[in-house]
Amino acid sequence: MSTNLETSVAYLKGVGPKRAELLQAELGISTYFDLIQHLPFRYEDRSVFYKISDITAESSALQFKGKITKKTLIGGGKQSRLVAVFNDGENELELVWFKGAKWIINSLPINIEVIIYGKPSRFGKKWNVPHPEVERADLYEKRRGGGLQPVYSSTEKLGARGLSSSGLARLIRGAWEEVKGGVDETLPSNLLTELRLPGRSDAFEQVHRPDNPLMADKALKRLKFEELLYLQLVLLRHKKATTVDLPGVRFEKVGDKFNEFFEKHLPFELTGAQKRVIKEIRGDVNTGRHMNRLLQGDVGSGKTIVALMTSLLAIDNGFQACIMAPTEILARQHAEGISDLLREMDVRVEIITGSTKKSDRKPILEGLADGRVDLIIGTHSLIEPTVVFKNLGFVVIDEQHRFGVAQRSKLWAKAKLAPHVLVMTATPIPRTLAMTAYGDLDISVLDELPPGRKDIVTAHRTDASRLSVFSFVEKQISEGRQVYFVYPLIEESATIDHKDLMDGYESISRRFPLPKYRIGIVHGRMKPADKNIEMSRFVSGESQILVATTVIEVGVNVPNATLMVIESAERFGLSQLHQLRGRVGRGGEQSYCILMTKDEFSKEARRRLETMCRTNDGFEIAEVDMEIRGPGDIMGTQQSGLPDLKMADIQRDKDLMITARYMAQRVLEVDAELEKAEHSTLKINLDRILKDRPNWSQIS
Numbered sequence: 177m178s179t180n181l182e183t184s185v186a187y188l189k190g191v192g193p194k195r196a197e198l199l200q201a202e203l204g205i206s207t208y209f210d211l212i213q214h215l216p217f218r219y220e221d222r223s224v225f226y227k228i229s230d231i232t233a234e235s236s237a238l239q240f241k242g243k244i245t246k247k248t249l250i251g252g253g254k255q256s257r258l259v260a261v262f263n264d265g266e267n268e269l270e271l272v273w274f275k276g277a278k279w280i281i282n283s284l285p286i287n288i289e290v291i292i293y294g295k296p297s298r299f300g301k302k303w304n305v306p307h308p309e310v311e312r313a314d315l316y317e318k319r320r321g322g323g324l325q326p327v328y329s330s331t332e333k334l335g336a337r338g339l340s341s342s343g344l345a346r347l348i349r350g351a352w353e354e355v356k357g358g359v360d361e362t363l364p365s366n367l368l369t370e371l372r373l374p375g376r377s378d379a380f381e382q383v384h385r386p387d388n389p390l391m392a393d394k395a396l397k398r399l400k401f402e403e404l405l406y407l408q409l410v411l412l413r414h415k416k417a418t419t420v421d422l423p424g425v426r427f428e429k430v431g432d433k434f435n436e437f438f439e440k441h442l443p444f445e446l447t448g449a450q451k452r453v454i455k456e457i458r459g460d461v462n463t464g465r466h467m468n469r470l471l472q473g474d475v476g477s478g479k480t481i482v483a484l485m486t487s488l489l490a491i492d493n494g495f496q497a498c499i500m501a502p503t504e505i506l507a508r509q510h511a512e513g514i515s516d517l518l519r520e521m522d523v524r525v526e527i528i529t530g531s532t533k534k535s536d537r538k539p540i541l542e543g544l545a546d547g548r549v550d551l552i553i554g555t556h557s558l559i560e561p562t563v564v565f566k567n568l569g570f571v572v573i574d575e576q577h578r579f580g581v582a583q584r585s586k587l588w589a590k591a592k593l594a595p596h597v598l599v600m601t602a603t604p605i606p607r608t609l610a611m612t613a614y615g616d617l618d619i620s621v622l623d624e625l626p627p628g629r630k631d632i633v634t635a636h637r638t639d640a641s642r643l644s645v646f647s648f649v650e651k652q653i654s655e656g657r658q659v660y661f662v663y664p665l666i667e668e669s670a671t672i673d674h675k676d677l678m679d680g681y682e683s684i685s686r687r688f689p690l691p692k693y694r695i696g697i698v699h700g701r702m703k704p705a706d707k708n709i710e711m712s713r714f715v716s717g718e719s720q721i722l723v724a725t726t727v728i729e730v731g732v733n734v735p736n737a738t739l740m741v742i743e744s745a746e747r748f749g750l751s752q753l754h755q756l757r758g759r760v761g762r763g764g765e766q767s768y769c770i771l772m773t774k775d776e777f778s779k780e781a782r783r784r785l786e787t788m789c790r791t792n793d794g795f796e797i798a799e800v801d802m803e804i805r806g807p808g809d810i811m812g813t814q815q816s817g818l819p820d821l822k823m824a825d826i827q828r829d830k831d832l833m834i835t836a837r838y839m840a841q842r843v844l845e846v847d848a849e850l851e852k853a854e855h856s857t858l859k860i861n862l863d864r865i866l867k868d869r870p871n872w873s874q875i876s
């Protein structure tokens with residue numbers, strides 16, 4: 177059998193069925209191609225040999241040449257430990273293994289020249305090297321190029337089967353030797369010349385066995401760029417197919433309702449950003465193309481009004497509009513706020529949620545079907561098949577990250593022509609992430625807060641300061657303001673969390689007793705009706721304090737609330753903290769956020785708290801969040817919408833992604849269908865990728 181890129185790794189020397197299974201499970205590697213696409217994440221300079229006498233307290237991993245003179249297995253069972261004596265001709269040190277001792281002892285050659293590599297640590301007065309890499313010097317010399325050694329990511333399970341970085345290196349080299357004759361070029365030569373990148377075959381060669389750091393760098397860049405370029409080609413073509421090429425309903429005129437609202441009922445002047453975004457949207461919706469737009473705007477930036485005014489535009493042109501919110505509370509608040517704004521206008525607004533009674537639901541459904549309802553606001557309930565529109569022209573999806581792609585498309589299916597879609601999110605997404613996860617959407621940004629907002633002052637306090645925190649709460653209330661206390665409620669520890677919430681509620685109630693104070697509470701275990709009562713009491717100012725779990729995270733708008741105390745803040749994620757904090761600072765008053773924690777917490781938690789205290793800028797916070805959690809977690813795992821990148825990394829390769837996006841745009845601008853001769857390589861490979869990577873063709 178002849179080997180090619182698609183051959184299973186099980187056929188590779190040194191793999192076999194067991195290891196093949198493990199490679200698949202741990203790293204998603206199943207073919208030769210997967211294996212050679214497993215790129216090193218760094219290189220170690222192994223050109224220098226040190227002497228044991230060179231070791232200092234500051235030494236990082238070092239390389240020595242010498243002989244192992246003795247090896248001893250100490251202890252038995254799980255506790256066993258392997259100790260070997262290494263001699264570099266002048267001095268001795270000990271090599272120690274705490275794991276895999278029995279397995280390793282057999283592979284350690286005695287009195288034969290070896291190369292060892294590892295980070296020395298001090299043990300009493302002597303140095304030892306825990307878990308060093310050991311290789312026979314003759315084998316080492318045979319394969320070493322310029323002394324630059326690739327380091328591959330591996331896992332504990334693979335390591336236990338001899339496939340840590342160096343084991344993987346051996347496999348990858350073996351695989352590459354077999355297939356290197358059959359690797360085609362996938363980038364047009366003019367692009368390679370322009371970007372000064374090596375050819376594909378050279379790149380694979382250099383990335384796994386570099387001549388020098390510069391070549392390694394270029395090789396890595398080339399391979400990652402190739403992957404990102406094709407990804408961007410897929411996304412941009414998909415974007416074109418769902419916008420420019422897809423006929424959309426046409427909102428030709430700016431009609432009476434839009435104008436009446438703008439002139440008579442808009443309670444404030446639009447910010448420059450709001451005006452710009454409404455203009456961008458109008459540019460989409462009156463052309464006959466289909467709008468598929470992401471609106472990013474930090475909490476409080478005023479996205480709702482943009483959604484409302486666009487809805488009026490739809491209604492003016494004889495269409496219905498729909499706003500879908502992720503939670504009942506938020507849907508209700510949208511419905512109330514919008515109905516209030518439109519109360520003097522002839523626009524019929526209705527709401528449907530999970531708790532809408534059957535008898536109430538019926539006339540609303542009829543109104544949607546016969547066109548009497550102009551604007552419907554709701555939750556997931558809007559997706560149900562019983563909801564039928566006469567003429568749906570515009571769909572708003574608020575807080576998009578909570579909805580899956582499938583749900584979005586179900587709403588679409590309710591119209592004859594694809595309705596325009598505006599996806600709104602208050603979770604700022606780092607630019608490169610937006611470029612991949614939402615790479616097929618047009619993006620608008622509300623980067624300006626309404627005037628008069630002051631930055632929220634944020635401070636971190638531990639339980640020791642609770643009394644003074646309570647005094648501050650008292651002071652805010654005495655000035656007529658309202659206060660949130662937020663408690664974590666995590667599924668896994670729901671019972672304990674619930675108790676904490678209730679204990680907290682009690683101690684706050686003792687400190688702020690009736691009749692002077694009224695305290696509300698909302699949490700997930702309450703009936704929706706009770707939740708709504710408590711919420712509306714707080715909204716109307718009847719209660720001064722609201723004790724809540726994160727159900728208030730999204731959207732809730734009480735401008736008079738100026739203080740938020742977040743309990744066990746160390747347990748919240750960064751973007752969640754930012755979302756929560758956005759519930760205050762929504763009026764003209766100076767607002768505050770106090771992050772309460774225990775005395776001790778993790779390093780990551782410290783970084784989150786520091787970031788919160790330092791900045792109010794959602795985009796800056798999003799960048800830190802992505803550094804801490806990685807892109808996959810930010811998007812949410814099950815419906816992340818992220819493509820499976822094998823070589824490039826959305827976070828580390830930001831600049832390359834931007835270059836790739838630019839290059840893809842440039843190519844498609846002159847040759848949208850990739851029909852020109854100089855783009856034939858791109859076309860062939862794009863078709864192949866779309867066939868092999870269904871995940872890439874479904875991103876949206």
Ligand code: ADP
Nearest residue numbers: 444445446447474475476477478479480481626
């Ligand atoms: P978000 O973007 O977080 O959804 P909202 O749309 O809820 O923000 O707006 C937050 C608050 O700011 C609301 O009370 C809204 O009425 C108010 N608001 C929105 N735009 C403006 C503006 N241009 N000037 C003043 N207040 C505004």
Ligand code: MG
Nearest residue numbers: 479480574731
């Ligand atoms: Mg909102």
